[in-house]
Amino acid sequence: MKNHVTAKKMILLAAAAALFTACSPVESSDAVNSHSTVSVPASSTAEEVQNTQTRYRLVSSADGIFYGGRAQVEDGFYDLVYTKNVLSAAQNIVYTDFPSRHRVYLSSDVGSDHQSEDDTSYIPTAVGGATVFADDEYVYVLKKGSLLLQKASEQDAKSCIYRLNPNGSDRIALELSFDRVINSASGVFADGDALVLLVDSVDKDTSLHPELVRADFSSRRITTLMDLSETGLNLQNASLVNSFGDKLVLSSSKIGENGTLVRELYTLDPAKKAIVPLASFDTAEQYVFYRDDAIYYIESSENALYQFDPSSRESTLLLDEIAPPELEFDSVQAGFPAPEPYLEFFFTKGESSVTYYWNSATGQWHQKLLMDGDRPVTIYRIWQDYFLVKLQDKMVTYQDFTQNGQAYENQMAVAEYALIRQEDYWNGVPDYIRFTDDVYGNQG
Template identity: 25%
Template sequence: MKPLRKKCCLLLLCVLLAACGSAPAPGGPEYLDSSSGPGGFYSLLTYRNGTGSLLCYDCETMECTYLAGETDPRDENSPAYLPSVVGDAWLLAGSRHLYVLKPPVPTQLLDDEYKARGPGWLMRMEPDGTARKTLPLPEGAGLVYQSSAVLEGEKLLLVLCQQEENGAQAWYLAGADFDAGTLRHRLDLEEGTTAHLYGACARGPILGLRKAGEGQQLFLYDLEKNALEPLPFGGEDAPWCLDGRGGAVYYPEGDKVCRYDVATGQREATAARLPDGWTQARFEEVVDGHLFLVRGKPGEEGYGRIALCLATGEVFRPDLEDGGQRVTIAAVMPQGYLVRLAGIPAAGSEMRLSHYAMMDKTDYWNGRPNYREFTNPAYETYSFDG
């Protein structure tokens, strides 16, 4: 493949977010942090010319197939076809739709054969890839984060960064109304402030904001007031972790793990307790009611990673590995966990295809590698050259 200038590469062969599936916050926006939806778990394959094809892992039939129906997945009229993945492409699934976020790539970074695929856009479609609606991103829009939220009325909220010619960055919240065909500013952030959308609760999305030279602070974006409300968490001086699906912050009080409900402001202790030596551990993420803690860095003395069941307090040490890398939960499905394994070599190429399998929850927490493989005719016919 002809390289892109300044090493602005094509999307990794298969882009998937290693996060649990999202669920609507009761009475509020639906936080999108995963490519897991009612139709299954979505991924994509990329090709040398910068296009892509959508795949779906169906956890009931245990098949991974293109969203192509009877069509060729490379055909531009196929429900599996994506016109561009140059620069990146993120798949996000909600309770009703599948979304694709493709950020723009400055044309000066692209070779001539890719320039036509540089512009950025947002796309909404049905779970089977049909009924698509696309909105262009403004020229110069920089960072589009993987995490977004669907607001009432099927409007998508996301964080954008407008890159100015003088190098300055203007960050803002944007609302995408696919039915009206518009993408509009909702809230401009203070100069020098960067943002990440971390989750949502019944009152609105939850963002982390960071000013230059300062620590990060959590804010609630109040939808009714169209304003930011600071939360008593953030920064790097104390451990905390946000459950993006449930809109709750978990933090320590002594050896107790406590829960702060962002929507109500109520605090309560969970059943979990920090083991001896883990009081300064980093609160990493919450997956399926389990809080992951990390102590130290890989290779350092005392490094470790555990998970605490917030309902029972039980301590787990999930240590499954495959091909020398940790097995992670990519999605929480009714049939168990969809987990990410080491990549599969692509025939005739040095690239590797993402490898996913299902497993029972108890097997994951107890370190039993009882993986249930998908049949995958898509991989059998795939060629990077098309």
């Protein structure tokens, strides 16, 4: 696991003693067994030699920024909750601290109502949705934006990228122009003091085309690196899914000759504005999926699991048969992107299905046993000897106000997370360690 935010910073956060500054919006400008049955073009040319000056790092989840992953730091995690003025659709950044078992607003003002931009935890209304993630140094919030609702929502419909310190201070906001929205199915990558991501830009005929942009927090500008519509390729459902050195990996889809969906991967070199075919996966033969910094696929004819390395263009066999001991099944698919070293798989037989985790380090299989109400309890992150899991939503009561200022009690469903010892999880023992919730209170 990477070394993230230091424990000292988290203690300062929990104590709400850090110095915070207000938001300052900025105008944007515009190995082992080598085997492969996927279609792989010839080896890379001299122009594709890695430039060691740039190393793109995935900071969001690999299969889309709105998946909700990659927000954990060393001793906790960040997420977004709607403010208690639910109708405003504004949100707050919340930090959950593992050692203290507390869930708090990312704010030093404990007396605040946390419902205005004076509070560092506050994120204005995010039409189109928002997500939060973190890397070694910063916390990021991305507001997707909406092209359809610009007239009705105006500023709220603009895409926006926030960067802030782990304690919420020194926030920088970079806004995209109204004719661009963040691609919510694509990964986001860090490049020095900037983020690199895909946006969908509006053509004159109102159709959309993908662009690769760089959000630079030093210059406080968003600039276009590549217009992917100018590549001459018919890129459908384009998304960034991986990186190696100074190259990005782009995924696209098309309908193949046999009528099945084909996933095509390309090497994308922003510095040279070059895009080169990398590999092709026919979904009738391979089931491809992404987790964190890796590309995997299931070879259907073999029921085998492979990992594809975009740098070497080779596939490595990880598991020659995806099958828990003595389990009978008709089909298998990858499931929730579980934390390393685990992979989750759904096994189906007839109309019934079961879920197992496979530990890639030990080769052990574990069946998912726990349910909370109607919700399967899924592993989100690992911390020491514990798993972070998400339980069924809890209903909370809070004081709200009518438009004329009259107070009344309101209710809403909010996510509930918990820690559980790894041995209890594998044995199906629901001994959850719940967090003290300073945001909505410990209500049932």
